[in-house]
Amino acid sequence: MAEWTILEAVNHALATAMREDESVVLLGEDIGINGGVFRATAGLQAEFGEQRVLDTPLAETVIVGMAVGMAAHGLKPVAELQFMGFIYPGLDQIISHASRLRNRTRGRLSCPLVVRAPYGGGIHAPEHHSESTEALFAHMPGVRVVIPSSPARAYGLLLAAIRDPDPVVFLEPKRIYRLGKQQVKDDGKTLPLDSCFVLRAGIDLTLVSWGASVKETLEAAQQLAQQGIDAEVIDVATVSPLDMKTILNSVQRTGRCVIVHEAAQSCGVGAEIAARLADEGISSLLAPVRRVTGFDTVMPLYRNEDDYMPGVNRILLAAHDVMEYR
Amino acid sequence: MPQPQVDFTITRLLDAEGKLSGDLPALASEREALIRLYRIMVLTRRFDRAAINLQRTGALGTYPSIEGQEAVGAGIGFAMRADDVFVPYYRDVATQIQRGVLLEETLRYWGGDEWGMHFAHQPHDFPVSVPIATQACHAAGVAYAIKYRQQPGAVVMTCGDGATSKGDFYEAINLAGVMRLPVVFVVNNNRWAISVPLRKQTAAVTLAHKALAAGIDGYRVDGNDALAMTQVMDEVLQQARDQHRPALVEALSYRLGDHTTADDASRYRPADELEAARTLEPLVRFKAYLQNSQQWTEADDEELYAGCDREIAQAVDTYRNYPEQPPGEFFDYMFATPVTDLQQQKQRWLEERKRHG
Numbered sequence: 001m002a003e004w005t006i007l008e009a010v011n012h013a014l015a016t017a018m019r020e021d022e023s024v025v026l027l028g029e030d031i032g033i034n035g036g037v038f039r040a041t042a043g044l045q046a047e048f049g050e051q052r053v054l055d056t057p058l059a060e061t062v063i064v065g066m067a068v069g070m071a072a073h074g075l076k077p078v079a080e081l082q083f084m085g086f087i088y089p090g091l092d093q094i095i096s097h098a099s100r101l102r103n104r105t106r107g108r109l110s111c112p113l114v115v116r117a118p119y120g121g122g123i124h125a126p127e128h129h130s131e132s133t134e135a136l137f138a139h140m141p142g143v144r145v146v147i148p149s150s151p152a153r154a155y156g157l158l159l160a161a162i163r164d165p166d167p168v169v170f171l172e173p174k175r176i177y178r179l180g181k182q183q184v185k186d187d188g189k190t191l192p193l194d195s196c197f198v199l200r201a202g203i204d205l206t207l208v209s210w211g212a213s214v215k216e217t218l219e220a221a222q223q224l225a226q227q228g229i230d231a232e233v234i235d236v237a238t239v240s241p242l243d244m245k246t247i248l249n250s251v252q253r254t255g256r257c258v259i260v261h262e263a264a265q266s267c268g269v270g271a272e273i274a275a276r277l278a279d280e281g282i283s284s285l286l287a288p289v290r291r292v293t294g295f296d297t298v299m300p301l302y303r304n305e306d307d308y309m310p311g312v313n314r315i316l317l318a319a320h321d322v323m324e325y326r
Numbered sequence: 327m328p329q330p331q332v333d334f335t336i337t338r339l340l341d342a343e344g345k346l347s348g349d350l351p352a353l354a355s356e357r358e359a360l361i362r363l364y365r366i367m368v369l370t371r372r373f374d375r376a377a378i379n380l381q382r383t384g385a386l387g388t389y390p391s392i393e394g395q396e397a398v399g400a401g402i403g404f405a406m407r408a409d410d411v412f413v414p415y416y417r418d419v420a421t422q423i424q425r426g427v428l429l430e431e432t433l434r435y436w437g438g439d440e441w442g443m444h445f446a447h448q449p450h451d452f453p454v455s456v457p458i459a460t461q462a463c464h465a466a467g468v469a470y471a472i473k474y475r476q477q478p479g480a481v482v483m484t485c486g487d488g489a490t491s492k493g494d495f496y497e498a499i500n501l502a503g504v505m506r507l508p509v510v511f512v513v514n515n516n517r518w519a520i521s522v523p524l525r526k527q528t529a530a531v532t533l534a535h536k537a538l539a540a541g542i543d544g545y546r547v548d549g550n551d552a553l554a555m556t557q558v559m560d561e562v563l564q565q566a567r568d569q570h571r572p573a574l575v576e577a578l579s580y581r582l583g584d585h586t587t588a589d590d591a592s593r594y595r596p597a598d599e600l601e602a603a604r605t606l607e608p609l610v611r612f613k614a615y616l617q618n619s620q621q622w623t624e625a626d627d628e629e630l631y632a633g634c635d636r637e638i639a640q641a642v643d644t645y646r647n648y649p650e651q652p653p654g655e656f657f658d659y660m661f662a663t664p665v666t667d668l669q670q671q672k673q674r675w676l677e678e679r680k681r682h683g
Contacts, residue, residue, distance in 0.1 A: 057500055062494070069466060077467070089493070097457075102661070
């Protein structure tokens with residue numbers, strides 16, 4: 001079994017999908033000979049040729065819009081948007097077309113495309129390179145929003161996203177792109193979409209997170225364990241549509257929940273999870289659901305970005321508040 | 327590879343009086359084809375009127391009129407083949423009826439039912455695009471898929487003149503040029519984008535000039551001349567299919583009606599401009615041409631109109647008798663496979679509906 005980073009897992013998933021299915025075509029800026037600015041597509045143009053790994057003009061609307069046309073006409077395009085901060089020209093195509101083509105033709109046409117984008121802060125990047133705006137996409141009916149937080153999940157979920165018959169926005173947490181390797185079997189096996197992953201079983205408290213924040217959430221759980229608090233950690237992974245069943249099952253047992261995400265607080269995916277817990281899990285709740293999130297501010301430039309990010313300390317404070325609530 | 331050419335002269339075969347000028351087009355010797363082309367325009371004109379009347383009586387939702395632009399769509403559809411793909415905007419009934427889209431399906435869509443774009447007899451054409459110019463990008467993607475798969479067809483995209491101001495349009499024609507895609511972008515220049523006239527839309531001398539910057543072929547054609555439209559589309563589609571030469575075609579027409587049934591063009595459009603435009607409309611000249619060249623009689627014309635009206639009456643009848651969607655069907659086509667949350671929402675809604683009637 002090979003040891004991969006998330007980035008390498010993405011690369012291998014793309015290669016595996018392309019080897020097994022000629023209709024898988026990659027497109028995006030700098031993804032060819034340069035292998036993408038993060039090297040997620042390194043070596044793929046050399047293996048699969050310029051017709052399957054397309055360096056597009058610098059034009060995000062047509063990258064996504066073209067992918068809609070390709071997908072509706074039998075291809076399985078995987079578009080790379082260089083940074084989430086530059087995905088917005090393509091937002092119209094995702095919202096107005098990709099997410100509704102199946103519905104508005106009553107299933108005659110469909111849109112099996114994947115839009116990949118590195119997202120999130122914490123790498124001291126320039127302005128517009130650090131945001132987490134997954135809620136924009138999660139709010140849109142008809143599109144899946146998938147966020148891996150480990151090499152194995154990056155591999156298995158990206159393969160699942162590419163094989164899925166509907167559009168998927170696949171957001172890659174770039175802060176942990178190269179952070180640590182994991183043994184992954186390059187066997188072409190997918191992991192389930194629309195499912196949470198329970199990363200740590202626990203009985204006292206449920207910690208819910210996704211993306212790069214899963215790292216701090218797991219660290220917080222470890223420290224809590226040393227303090228005698230046994231936290232369950234759930235990686236949501238598909239933030240839309242939500243697998244509330246797994247989260248509700250956990251909270252039914254623990255009665256307490258802290259949601260951790262890097263995105264701004266208001267109207268974030270955490271708000272939806274909290275609302276659903278209030279609606280469907282109120283009888284199990286022993287304490288208010290707390291959120292540890294980014295703030296409703298513009299992401300600070302890199303000198304102050306750490307102040308914005310939800311770190312282990314903030315997660316611990318919230319966990320203690322929730323545990324001590326009577 | 328031959329350099330892209332932009333021809334700024336307007337291709338016109340039939341003048342406003344229906345007189346043929348220049349070389350005889352191949353179509354001129356095919357009586358049956360000429361009548362078919364004319365019938366498409368008449369059917370579209372009569373359908374348009376019927377649809378507006380249905381809207382006025384509350385039997386149809388907001389509907390965008392086509393009056394005056396029938397030749398643009400008639401020519402496009404006439405030149406397209408079954409293995410081409412059409413990516414339309416919303417004034418393209420004249421093309422769509424030649425692609426297997428039923429009149430009753432168009433009514434069903436504007437009548438508020440998604441099944442209207444299911445197209446029982448047309449598997450791969452796109453549904454109409456409502457957000458302006460976004461479909462130019464889809465056309466490029468379909469063209470790429472055709473080229474990648476080495477399929478024989480080409481793609482035709484349509485849009486209005488206002489759409490050429492949008493980034494989507496520029497991005498798509500630029501990409502089509504770079505990638506040498508088998509796609510033809512047809513701009514129905516009907517001079518008005520709702521209330522904004524073309525002079526406020528662009529300082530470009532013609533819309534065909536936009537082809538220059540994209541490095542693709544550009545053409546201007548009298549969009550009220552069905553023969554010229556057919557000829558130009560034949561030519562550019564052949565080049566798109568055989569040589570992967572993308573093209574931009576500016577079809578000069580005029581929107582004689584309102585933008586939609588929710589619009590009142592008299593608020594912003596000078597009456598004398600409208601009257602002048604009426605003298606150039608496509609049906610009058612084509613009928614005159616048939617009379618001059620094919621011994622077309624008033625009796626022939628009346629019979630053709632009556633036939634079209636019967637066809638439309640039947641379509642309206644079918645439309646009125648379509649079954650309603652089953653309650654909550656709108657939940658069912660968001661994803662290919664059932665999604666737990668959506669099923670729960672549907673279930674809850676159905677129960678609420680039962681409780682409250």
